[in-house]
Amino acid sequence: MKNLTLLILGSVLFFSCNSTKKEAPKNNEEELVMYEFSEMALLMEEMYKANEDLKNKIVNKEAIGDFSDKFLDIHSAVLTNPKDRDASFEIFSKAFLENQKAIYSASPDDVKDQFNLMVNSCVACHKTTCTGPIPRIKKLLIK
Ligand code: HEC
Structure with a gap:
């Protein structure tokens, strides 16, 4: 019974995390409904973009700049489902x-591995809360 509850809960979370998939809106009304991102979903998209840029800089051996305080908003941004912010989420x-943070102080030899560690820590959290975007997140990994 407990397993069944977890399964149902898991699929609800799975679908809520998939519900913001972008599709071409047919009219304005639909656009409003389909683009209702939570603060956290918006932050996640920003983090994705920032790390895509960072990946390109690392691959091209360009200067990577500094850690952005924007990432710290993960501690406060409002989630689609506020109950997701539990002890494990904080960890x-x-x-x-x-x-x-460690990416910005890594040596040139270590920066790629440190970047991949960061991507894997996105994935680690997603395995517990929101599995939908995992294949997309894994595309960030530097081969
Ligand atoms: C501490 C847990 C956690 C970490 C770490 C985390 N995520 Fe998320 N992510 C979530 C949760 C929970 C959601 C659902 C947010 C919501 O619906 O409010 C989410 C949503 C997303 C989404 C979907 C946003 C949308 O369009 O709806 C993407 C993409 C994403 N995360 C990418 C990332 C990337 C890239 C990283 C690392 C740079 C990352 N996440 C780190 C928990 C996490």
């Missing part, structure tokens, strides 16, 4: 932030 956020 995963901290681990992620530490890995993100």
